[in-house]
Amino acid sequence: DAKTTQPPSMDCAEGRAANLPCNHSTISGNEYVYWYRQIHSQGPQYIIHGLKNNETNEMASLIITEDRKSSTLILPHATLRDTAVYYCIVRVKGDKLIFGTGTRLQVFP
Amino acid sequence: DVKVTQSSRYLVKRTGEKVFLECVQDMDHENMFWYRQDPGLGLRLIYFSYDVKMKEKGDIPEGYSVSREKKERFSLILESASTNQTSMYLCASRNGGQSNQPQHFGDGTRLSIL
Numbered sequence: 001d002a003k004t005t006q007p008p009s010m011d012c013a014e015g016r017a018a019n020l021p022c023n024h025s026t027i028s029g030n031e032y033v034y035w036y037r038q039i040h041s042q043g044p045q046y047i048i049h050g051l052k053n054n055e056t057n058e059m060a061s062l063i064i065t066e067d068r069k070s071s072t073l074i075l076p077h078a079t080l081r082d083t084a085v086y087y088c089i090v091r092v093k094g095d096k097l098i099f100g101t102g103t104r105l106q107v108f109p
Numbered sequence: 110d111v112k113v114t115q116s117s118r119y120l121v122k123r124t125g126e127k128v129f130l131e132c133v134q135d136m137d138h139e140n141m142f143w144y145r146q147d148p149g150l151g152l153r154l155i156y157f158s159y160d161v162k163m164k165e166k167g168d169i170p171e172g173y174s175v176s177r178e179k180k181e182r183f184s185l186i187l188e189s190a191s192t193n194q195t196s197m198y199l200c201a202s203r204n205g206g207q208s209n210q211p212q213h214f215g216d217g218t219r220l221s222i223l
Contacts, residue, residue, distance in 0.1 A: 032209050043113075043199050043214035044152075051209070095140070095203075096167065097212060099151045 004088045009104040012082075018075040020103050022088030025069040032091055033064060035073045036099070037084040044087065044099070047073065078107045111136045113215035115200050121221045128187040130218050132200030139205030141183035142212060143167075143175065145196040152199065158183055159205060190222045 005023040012018040024033060032051050036044040048055055048062045050071070055062045061074040075082055087102040116131035134141065142157040144167075154167030156175040164175050172194060176184040183202075187194055197219050201212040 034211055036214075041217075041219075043201075043217045046211045046213055049209065049211055091209075095142070095157060095212075096154050097144075097152060099146075101151075 003098075004090055004100055006086070006088055006100065006103045008101065009106070011106050011108060012075075012078045014080060014107055014109050015077055018078040018082065018105060018107070020073040020075075020086050020088075020105065021070065022072070023070045024088070024090050027068050027090050029068075033062070033068075033071050034089045034091060034097070035060070035062065036087045036089065037082075037105075038087070038102075039084045047086075078105075080107050080109065083107045111138075111202070111213040113200055113202050113213055115198075115215040115218050117218050118216060119219050119221075121223060122187075122190050123223055124190060124192060126187075126190045128190050128220070128222075130185040130187075130198055130200075130220070132183045132185070132202075132215060133181050134183075134202040134213075135181065136202065136204070136213075137180065138202040138213075139180070140203040140212075141177065142201040142203070143173075143183065143185045144199045144201065145169070146199055146217070147196050155185065192222050194220070195222045196220060 034049040035047040038044045050062045064071045085102040087099045112135045114133045143155045144152040158177040174186045199217045200215045203212045204210040
């Protein structure tokens with residue numbers, strides 16, 4: 001199973017871009033990268049996913065390196081409400097989502 | 110927007126009770142999932158269903174069963190609740206048409222078994 005590695009915590013000033021890295025060096029060719037976040041006491045919220053091209057939606061941008069061994073989630077203008085734990089996931093066979101420990105992002109005023 | 114609704118945010122039950130956790134989604138999704146989330150253990154898949162009346166065991170099905178009589182509803186049943194089933198339970202659904210579609214989660218039910 002492909003595994004992911006993320007820094008345990010990051011800080012970001014409100015209004016600045018938050019860049020959250022993820023390493024998935026064992027990813028296989030047909031596995032997608034998914035990003036979720038979880039605010040305390042709520043269920044995980046889907047953010048974005050991609051295979052090999054960069055992706056953008058109303059919440060964030062996803063940059064995947066050419067060799068697909070790492071990716072970066074970008075929140076272009078972080079707000080206090082973006083404070084959460086962010087999970088980078090490579091979906092494995094059988095639909096099982098494996099959430100690691102994630103990155104705890106703290107956005108400060 | 111996808112809406113996955115879990116019937117209760119907080120629930121307290123007693124050991125030995127039969128407990129029903131309900132989940133409803135409004136996006137006509139084929140696939141539905143039940144996870145539990147515990148500190149230090151992440152999310153663990155209990156059961157999932159690819160269609161009505163279909164069910165598949167996940168990683169930790171012992172002590173649980175599920176029911177999917179209608180496409181929009183997926184119920185998790187604790188046959189005889191035990192204290193080690195105290196946890197946050199999360200339901201998710203997914204459009205089964207394409208394999209890369211993401212799972213969308215409800216807000217969870219925090220279940221305490223006394």
